[in-house]
Amino acid sequence: MMNTTQFEARTAQDRFGTMIAARLSEGSADLPYDITERLRAARMQALARRKVEQTQSQAATFLASAGGSATLVFGREPGGNWSRWTSALSLFALVAGLFVISAMQDDDVANEAAEVDAALLTDDLPPAAYTDPGFLQYLRSAPASQP
Amino acid sequence: MATEQELSDFLKSVERRAYKRSLYHVRDDEAALDIVQDSMMRLAEHYGDKPVTELPMLFQRILSNCTLDWFRRQKTRKALFSNLNDFEADTDDGEFDLLETFPGATPPEETESAETQTQRRETLAMIEAQIQELPARQREAFLMRYWEEMDVAETAAAMGCSEGSVKTHCSRAVQALSKALAAKGIRP
Numbered sequence A: 001m002m003n004t005t006q007f008e009a010r011t012a013q014d015r016f017g018t019m020i021a022a023r024l025s026e027g028s029a030d031l032p033y034d035i036t037e038r039l040r041a042a043r044m045q046a047l048a049r050r051k052v053e054q055t056q057s058q059a060a061t062f063l064a065s066a067g068g069s070a071t072l073v074f075g076r077e078p079g080g081n082w083s084r085w086t087s088a089l090s091l092f093a094l095v096a097g098l099f100v101i102s103a104m105q106d107d108d109v110a111n112e113a114a115e116v117d118a119a120l121l122t123d124d125l126p127p128a129a130y131t132d133p134g135f136l137q138y139l140r141s142a143p144a145s146q147p
Numbered sequence B: 001m002a003t004e005q006e007l008s009d010f011l012k013s014v015e016r017r018a019y020k021r022s023l024y025h026v027r028d029d030e031a032a033l034d035i036v037q038d039s040m041m042r043l044a045e046h047y048g049d050k051p052v053t054e055l056p057m058l059f060q061r062i063l064s065n066c067t068l069d070w071f072r073r074q075k076t077r078k079a080l081f082s083n084l085n086d087f088e089a090d091t092d093d094g095e096f097d098l099l100e101t102f103p104g105a106t107p108p109e110e111t112e113s114a115e116t117q118t119q120r121r122e123t124l125a126m127i128e129a130q131i132q133e134l135p136a137r138q139r140e141a142f143l144m145r146y147w148e149e150m151d152v153a154e155t156a157a158a159m160g161c162s163e164g165s166v167k168t169h170c171s172r173a174v175q176a177l178s179k180a181l182a183a184k185g186i187r188p
Helices: A004-029 A033-065 A067-073 A080-122 A127-131 A133-145 B004-026 B029-047 B052-073 B077-087 B114-133 B136-147 B152-159 B163-183
Strands: none
Touching (some): B114 B136, B136 B152, B136 B163
16 A cells, blocks of 8 residues: 555656646747647648548448449459459350340341242242243243252 | 547647757757657558547657667667666666755746846756656656646656656656755746
8 A cells, every 4th residue: 555655756756747847848838830830741641541541441331332334343442352243144044045035036137038938939820920031931940950 | 430530629729838848858959850750650540540549648658769769760779778767667776855956836937038038948948857867757747747747647658657656756856856946046
């Protein structure tokens, strides 16, 4: 337990320390102008850096939430790998869809052409066809070419 | 979470003391300003989202670390060893009675004449010189404890040592300062 002398010494020590600190505060109050300006500039720079960080994080959030433009945040946000995989998957789905659509359209065109050809071949020959010189030429050459 | 205004007010309230504290350690204006700027930026960048109440402790730790980093970066062998040796704990255990040298309460404020102002400036310069002469750990503990008005536990946490060490450092710092100032006939 602290005895009276120790307590008094501690109190005196604290008072001494407080008085020295008061003197130091007086001294720090009238720093040269250039020093105070440098400190002010340093403070502004620190605050500006904090602001930039906030703006960046907000922008990243905005872009990430704007579904279709996910590719804009490549490598810029913490969850970059997830976005990269999602975007790659979307791109793959888009290309695969285009191939499927293209193949289906080719099939449709081929089917339509086949239907027209089949209709022409199975229909009765119109009489006007015999007046067509090209058709007569075909009739003359056709037996020769057949085995 | 601290708003930008709160962070600005906090930095404004500590920047001058931080500069002087760094200056006592490194004894170079430019280096002290760099340390304070670095500390401010680290605080704003990494801890700008912390509550205002946590900022003082964080800043003290950052300032101490930045000061230590500065010493580490010093190229010359002489600068490195002469300054880092100050951080070693001193081991002299000489008995000292503070009450023998401490004169007691200050007299009431007198009207300040030009002579008084000059005297105050000289006193301040001598006090600052004596503070610079203290070993680094003692100076750090003394300034945190009395100038930054941190309690023993907070000072110990900021310095990364025990509360007992803080008390010892403070006690020795006060003894050294009071002895030195008394020898020059200076009363704080």
